[in-house]
Amino acid sequence: MIEFREVSMTYASGIEALKEVSFRIESGEFVFIIGRSGSGKSTLIKLLTCEIAPSSGRVLIDDYDIGRIRRRHVPYLRRNVGMVFQDFRLIATKTVFENVAFAMEIIGASRKLVRRRVPIVLSIVGLRDKADSMPNQLSGGEQQRVAIARAMVNNPMLILADEPTGNLDPLNSESIMALLEEINRSGTTVIVCTHDTAIVDKMKRRVVEIEDGQVVRDVQAGEYGPGARRCTWTDGVSDGEAGEFTAGASENGTDAFFFPVDDACDAALPSGEGERP
């Protein structure tokens, strides 16, 4: 469960990117975050990955206040979160297999587990036969599949995708979204930021719209444009009825998929902490 409680985020420049945003996303939901450029979608995502901390309010994941998380615990949170970006962010010098394997290696997975799991995940995304290819030998759609394989390989509780279809044609976009839906069906919460109206309209999932740092619309089975069925407007913490929660989207610096993992703190915690319950 993800909850934003009256979260405001003002950057050092003085820009108020989020203004007392409150919403809730239940575990296992699939949610689109939409909104104009600069509305605050990526800021929501960065709060969820602890890249930034809120100026005020609380960001909770499973009742844990990640806005106040200790720095050394951040890697434990992040290993439970898979990220997918518009520009794929694969490592150019590694093969497809190695790109996916790397996500396991940085959290200390055994070689045996890597050898077993990476081919399975590559099969799921339809790229088993491309395991030895380099990223520049793949189409955009294939590269994004590798990115999804990498995001899912550690079985995260949450996948955050920021404009995952932004560089893809409609056919590839559909298949990438179908993959995200499949991952969602296995119980992973999926949050997708997008401008892709065709996909949002077609998929009939919950849509949260951000405007000027505020949630202005939150609908189940939503559509991008006007005419969508309106449910409860979000101006407080949800009471659990359908249609009133929301979620964020994403961006990061280069290499962003590889959150800075602090080995020292990994060692400081018992194994298993931060893993999916």
Ligand SMILES: Nc1ncnc2c1ncn2[C@@H]1O[C@H](COP(=O)(O)OP(=O)(O)OP(=O)(O)O)[C@@H](O)[C@H]1O
């Ligand atoms: N690091 C930063 N420092 C200062 N201002 C920032 C920073 N990051 C974002 N902003 C500002 O915060 C506001 C929200 O930005 P954000 O990146 O969250 O928007 P977005 O909805 O993701 O936009 P887009 O659709 O273009 O990706 C914008 O006005 C942006 O200029």
Ligand SMILES: [Mg+2]
């Ligand atoms: Mg953005």
